[in-house]
Amino acid sequence: MTRTLVLIVCRPAALPAQVSVLLPECGSAPSHLESILNSFSSFYLIKKLPLYELLDKDFLQSAVYQGSVYGLSFRTRIDEDNCVALMPNGHLVFSLDKDTFETLGLEGRPSRSNRTSSRYEVTVDLRDGSMAPGGRGYLRLLRALTSRLKLQMDFLISHHPGGGASLQPLLSRCDWSERRPDVGRRALSRLVHPSLRSCDPHDLLEWIGAVDASVSRENSSSDFLSTLTCLEPEATVSRAMSVSACGLLLPQDLQHLVEELRCHLQQAQTNSWASVTVHGFTDSPVSWDDDERDVLTGGHDLYNLLMFPDHTYRLHLAAGAQNTCPP
Known part of the structure; x- marks a missing residue:
């Protein structure tokens, strides 16, 4: 559905891992866009973090x-390893294998999407009264992570506002390094695109994904049984620029990026547009609205914002088969 763009508050697909921007008729990324991407907040990688430190x-x-x-455990696989996420609402979310779950003795439930691998989901609200230091729930979780099983893992963490200052009590006791999002750029020539305002949402997302993944859209013979062609009606732009940033991204930075793109479109040609796609971490234990990630039948949550100079937009939300997108 096409609507008027008044203000978009970018709601991340759980924890945002990558944002990709596609701009037509650009031979290079505009300097102001480069500045926004390079100003994205830094984050921290903590090596072998004992999880009880989060308490x-x-x-x-x-x-x-x-x-x-x-916060998110780093290089842990959601279908095999123990994974943990710390959300901005204070929820500490565990995705645990059966042995770890039983050893810790925490309250949880069997995983919906990992039934065959005997996994369990545990969510702890660190802002709940019982989780205040010294409270009953707090002591139970602390005892589980210090006496029953000292879980530790590499951990990505960031905070807004405050950044490193807010995280200093944790970082001061850990082995950590500061990281910045990786920014990439790719110039495209003769970009053939479908009718952006009327194209079917599924087909449009497929086309955007093909461009982002550098999939050839030429309808030529090959050794493959299937090919991807652009939908009719179609149009061609002589050049385009694809810019991306990867890391532990913050919604505030994504909001700033969208606002800057709105200003860019106001100064651009009337037939211009901009595409913004945000992907969540594949191995995060949470999806939309802190729901469990659907691993076996999808597992990739994302949204795409297609913006036009007249302040209209198309917003596409995607999730796994068992997940629901927020309204």
Whole structure:
């Protein structure tokens, strides 16, 4: 559906891992867009973080209780390993194998999408009264992570506002390094695109995904049984620019990017447009609205915002087969 773009608050597909921007009739990324991407907030990689450190009183006070803290276990596979996410609403989410779940003795439920592998989901609200330091729930979780099983893993973490200052109580006791999102650029020539305002949403997302993945859209013979061609009616732009940023991204930075693209479109040609696609982490234990990630039948959640100079837009939300998109 096409609507008027007044203000878009970018709601991430769980924890945003990558944003890709596609701009037609650009030989290089506009300087102001480069500046926005290069100003994205840094994040931190903590090596072998003992998870009980997330229950430290000073860290809870400086970061978790203040909101907007984002954390995710790094290089853990959602279908095989123990995975953990710390969400900005204070929820600490575990996706655990059966042995770990039973050893920790936490309250949880069997995974909906990993029934064959005997996985369990546990969600703890660190802002709940029982989880205050010294409370019954707090002591139970602390005991599980210190006495029953000292889980540790590499962990990505970021916080807004405050950044490193808010995270200092945690970082001061850990082996950490500061990271910045990786920014990439790719120039395209003779980009054939479908009718953007009337194209079927599924077909449009498929076309955007093909461009983002550098899939050839030429209808020529090959050794493959299937080919991808552009839908009719179609149009061609002589050149285009694809720019992306990868890392632990913050919604505030994505919001700033969208606002900058709105200004760019106001100054561009009347037939111009901009496409913004945001992907969540594949191995995050949470999807839309903190729902469990649907691994076996999809597992990739994303949204795409297609913007036009007249302040209209098309918003596409995608999720796994068992997940629901937010309204």
